[in-house]
Every structure is written in C-alpha cells, then in structure tokens.
Amino acid sequence: MKIAAIQMRSGLDPEANLAALEPMLAEAAAAGARYVLTPEVTMIFPENRDQLASVAAPFEDHPQLRRIGELARQYGIFIHIGSLAVPLEDGRFANRSVLFGPDGAICATYDKIHLFDADIAGLNAYKESATYRGGDVAVTAPLGEFTLGFAICYDMRFPKLFNSLASSGATLIAVPAAFTVPTGQAHWDVLLRARAIETGSYVIAAAQGGTHANGRATYGHSVIIDPWGRIVAQLAHDEPGVLLADISAGLVEEVRGRIPALANARNFAPPQPL
Structure with missing residues (x-):
C-alpha cells in the first residue's frame, strides 16, 4: 500500500490552513496514496488559549472536517487529520485525531493521551493540561491490509502506549506532530525508530515545520x-x-517472526523498595 505524510506550516486561520492542505492532498492522491496523514494542529496552530477559543469550531458539523470528508470521498482514500483542537464542556480542548474512510465518513477518532506539563529551571513553566484535557483510551482502526494505531506528538515518548497498540494488532502507527527544533534535532529520528523497532511496526510521522504565525518554530523532517x-x-x-512510500504487510510479519518481542513479553512485579 502506498501511504503519504503531509508536512505543513499551519497558522492561525483554519480556512487558510485548509486551503494550503487541499493541493497537497490532491498531490498525494494523484501519486497513488491510499492513506494520507497530516500533522498535529493541522487546522489551527494557536498563539494562546484565548486565540484558540476564538476560532475553534465544535466537532459536530465542523466546517473544515466536513470538507475533508468530501475530499476523502472524492479521491476514494483514507485521510487522517493528525489533530485539531475540539472545544470541551470544561472550557479546555481535546487534541483530537480524526480518520476519514474512502466513503467520506469518520471511521475513528483519538484524543491525545499524554500532555506536556513541565517546569524547567530558567524557563517559564509549560502546562499543556491547562489548555487541553488528555484522552484515556488507546485507539486502533482497520486500514486495508493494515491496522492503524493512533498517537500524537508527545505520545512518542511513552513506549507503553505503542506496545499496547501493537499488542492490539496495530501494524502501522501514526504520529502526527508539531515538534520543537531543539528536541527534534536531538530526539525525533531516534524516538520514532525506537518505537518502530520495539513494536515491529511501520511508523509514519507527519510534522509541522518552520516558523509559524504564532512565533513558534517546529522541526519538520516528516x-x-x-x-x-x-x-x-x-x-x-x-x-x-x-x-510518499510503499509499505508491505508482509514485512511486518517477517520482522515480528525474526524478533518476536511482542510474543515474548511477560508481566512482572515492580521492584520492591530496599
């Protein structure tokens, strides 16, 4: 199966971001991709919570998602919107990934589980959970001869999630992201390769890249x-x-046969205090 990752430089206007995305979706479909992944925060990359609240549309009958469904049906392909912000009842947002099937209907959604809350010496504290509410359910979905596992950006630092996805049948794991430049230079390739190796799965990571209207810079390198x-x-x-790349379900089976780490895994008790 041919798959595609779209790299973007999303800004503050959802309609402008959609307009930038549409020709790249057309390019991927024309090249024969049956599954296309976009980055994290595809539809809006906010400057702050207030700016996000002023433009984030409700999930039901979302205008940009409605158009993506039309395009999925027009091209007859899976289109996976890496994530967009969805308003919740508590005033925060879900960082939600949305998969459309070739019929244009939504066939799966996933809310990002792991949120980056850190108080780093010499820097301002960053508390993603003040704006977003983390999900609590891992998600897989059928994708032709593959099973797709869902993750978003910071999730890639948590092997337990990837192991759970692969143990539940995932053979292709999507990691849409908006990775910062310093962490991208240090960790992007090595983390993603590690997740692929330890699960015996394909990993596709679609990234935001460059300097955005909100002043942030992201690493790219999808x-x-x-x-x-x-x-x-x-x-x-x-x-x-x-x-673009061609992937083979047979290679997943071959690699997992050569190194059956998923099959050999065992439960164990944690270390006891000394």
Missing part, C-alpha cells in the same frame, strides 16, 4: 520508518511538502 527501524522516506527540511 518520516516513514519500516518495522526493522529503517528510514524508508524522509523530508530533509522544514518546508511544506508531501512524503
């Missing part, structure tokens, strides 16, 4: 990695673009 941990395709820059 990548597709095979179950052996090899990078099979990558955008070596932070510019918008389309990344």
